Amino acid sequence: MKDESSYSINVPTGEDMQNLGRKVATCVHGGDVLLLSGPLGAGKTTFAQGFGAGLHIAEPIVSPTFTIARELDGSFADGTPAHLVHVDAYRLGGNDFAPGQDTVDRLLDELESLGLDEELEDPGEQTVVLMEWGEQMASAFAEVRLEVHIDRPIDKETVAAEISNRNVELTGDGMRTVTFVPVGERWQDFDRQLDLMK
Numbered sequence: 030m031k032d033e034s035s036y037s038i039n040v041p042t043g044e045d046m047q048n049l050g051r052k053v054a055t056c057v058h059g060g061d062v063l064l065l066s067g068p069l070g071a072g073k074t075t076f077a078q079g080f081g082a083g084l085h086i087a088e089p090i091v092s093p094t095f096t097i098a099r100e101l102d103g104s105f106a107d108g109t110p111a112h113l114v115h116v117d118a119y120r121l122g123g124n125d126f127a128p129g130q131d132t133v134d135r136l137l138d139e140l141e142s143l144g145l146d147e148e149l150e151d152p153g154e155q156t157v158v159l160m161e162w163g164e165q166m167a168s169a170f171a172e173v174r175l176e177v178h179i180d181r182p183i184d185k186e187t188v189a190a191e192i193s194n195r196n197v198e199l200t201g202d203g204m205r206t207v208t209f210v211p212v213g214e215r216w217q218d219f220d221r222q223l224d225l226m227k
Contacts, residue, residue: 035210036220042202046072046179047079049207053177054083055106056222059154061215062171065161065181071160072205076179077115080159084111092117092161112153116160173213180206 040046053076063080065073074092081090086103098116105111138162158171181203211219 034220036207037206037208040205043075046075047203050079051083054080058105059156062158063177064174065159067081069082071179076218077159077161081113084113086113087200091166110155110157114156114158116158118160118162166174173215175216176210176212178208178210198199204218
């Protein structure tokens, strides 16, 4: 059952994005799945860094692009142990399909080969899954999830001019809009939790 409610917050700086990730981490508990989406440079990893800090993870949170997934330990807001599975799905679901295989089947096969399929379908009571580029996984996994969409509105003419001059920088500060889409009963009061965050 999908809850069609969504909640948006404007986030002007990288520090604000980390603070938002930290605050969201105080709302999670074992078994939660969060799917992060947004274009390159939107701030997904910056959000994840704040999220990791909110789970009291001492190790640095870096994009797991080349490892696909990193597993890190910390603690929830109540002090109980937390196990974070930080996944980057950017390279998953490539074009190397078997005959008759669709995208979802391909993703399932890749996740199974990485040993991530069961962890994503049924995270343990101490495990939280945070998946960057997770929008393609929504139909395959996690009927109950919090989708976090990060959008960075960009003036296309300015970007085109900056790219032609090789001055473009898409990862710095700049207004982002973060939209939370709660899916499932677990997240039905997320709007109240967001109000507490402001």
